[in-house]
Amino acid sequence: MSNNLNIATAYDDKIRIYACDTTNIVKHAQDIFNLWPTSCAALGRTLTIALIMSYMEKMDSKITIKIDGDGPLKNITVVAHKGEVKGFCHNPGVYLTNNNGKLLVGQAIGNGTLTVIKDFGLKEPFSSTTELVSGEIAEDFAYYFNQSEQTNTAVALGVLFDKEGKVTNAGGYLIQVMPNCPDSTITKLEELLKNIKPISNLLADGLTSVDIINLLSDNTAKILETLPIKYHCGCSKERFLNGIKSLGNDEINNLIKDNEDLHITCNFCNVTYTFTPEDLKKLL
Numbered sequence: 001m002s003n004n005l006n007i008a009t010a011y012d013d014k015i016r017i018y019a020c021d022t023t024n025i026v027k028h029a030q031d032i033f034n035l036w037p038t039s040c041a042a043l044g045r046t047l048t049i050a051l052i053m054s055y056m057e058k059m060d061s062k063i064t065i066k067i068d069g070d071g072p073l074k075n076i077t078v079v080a081h082k083g084e085v086k087g088f089c090h091n092p093g094v095y096l097t098n099n100n101g102k103l104l105v106g107q108a109i110g111n112g113t114l115t116v117i118k119d120f121g122l123k124e125p126f127s128s129t130t131e132l133v134s135g136e137i138a139e140d141f142a143y144y145f146n147q148s149e150q151t152n153t154a155v156a157l158g159v160l161f162d163k164e165g166k167v168t169n170a171g172g173y174l175i176q177v178m179p180n181c182p183d184s185t186i187t188k189l190e191e192l193l194k195n196i197k198p199i200s201n202l203l204a205d206g207l208t209s210v211d212i213i214n215l216l217s218d219n220t221a222k223i224l225e226t227l228p229i230k231y232h233c234g235c236s237k238e239r240f241l242n243g244i245k246s247l248g249n250d251e252i253n254n255l256i257k258d259n260e261d262l263h264i265t266c267n268f269c270n271v272t273y274t275f276t277p278e279d280l281k282k283l284l
């Protein structure tokens with residue numbers, strides 16, 4: 001359930017490119033949540049952009065992404081920190097396609113908002129909300145970067161499935177234009193992006209993230225870093241016990257009074273923990 005992410009500089013250091021193959025990570029998410037294809041495409045695209053963003057900040061920060069829509073998928077929550085990602089969607093059972101079998105992620109999400117919260121460990125986390133442009137995730141993030149961070153950014157995210165609805169490929173790239181980039185380079189890049197295959201097709205053709213960077217940069221790229229990425233929850237019974245303890249004695253006594261086991265399932269990894277009344281009494 002791990003992969004790599006590459007960061008490159010291209011076109012005379014005027015463009016920065018982040019690219020990653022997240023196939024193993026999205027496959028893992030599909031396995032743990034039994035995700036149907038449209039739900040899986042939406043969550044997989046969001047996990048991929050979150051991983052890219054987790055390596056974009058100079059300062060150490062935890063990135064939380066919330067997508068809230070009025071479609072059947074309702075909402076998605078993803079958290080990433082330095083190449084580790086976890087997330088879930090409210091409705092794992094959405095399989096919405098058009099007549100040609102194309103997954104309708106935008107319709108599944110509907111109208112709504114995208115919120116990005118960056119926690120740098122300071123008093124107040126940075127939070128920014130933009131309207132969803134299409135609900136297709138990549139466009140919504142390109143809009144977010146242009147609006148909230150005033151950077152000229154292109155984003156491509158994709159998840160591909162076999163006939164049984166199982167993930168075969170997943171990945172994405174993000175292109176950031178530096179402020180001193182000449183217009184001629186931007187025009188050249190725009191032309192190239194117009195003619196490039198969708199990211200999921202490139203991955204299905206067997207291209208690696210480095211191949212994709214070379215394609216996007218017209219072979220002008222220098223790979224700066226190759227960094228690990230993986231799905232990682234990090235929850236434990238102790239962490240949940242600490243959470244229950246913070247509810248206070250009245251609430252804990254309430255939980256104990258029926259003398260039954262308490263089951264809590266982690267949203268981010270679907271593992272269920274069982275707490276006996278004895279476990280809970282120790283918290284008092």
Ligand SMILES: [Zn+2]
Nearest residue numbers: 233235266269
């Ligand atoms: Zn967990």
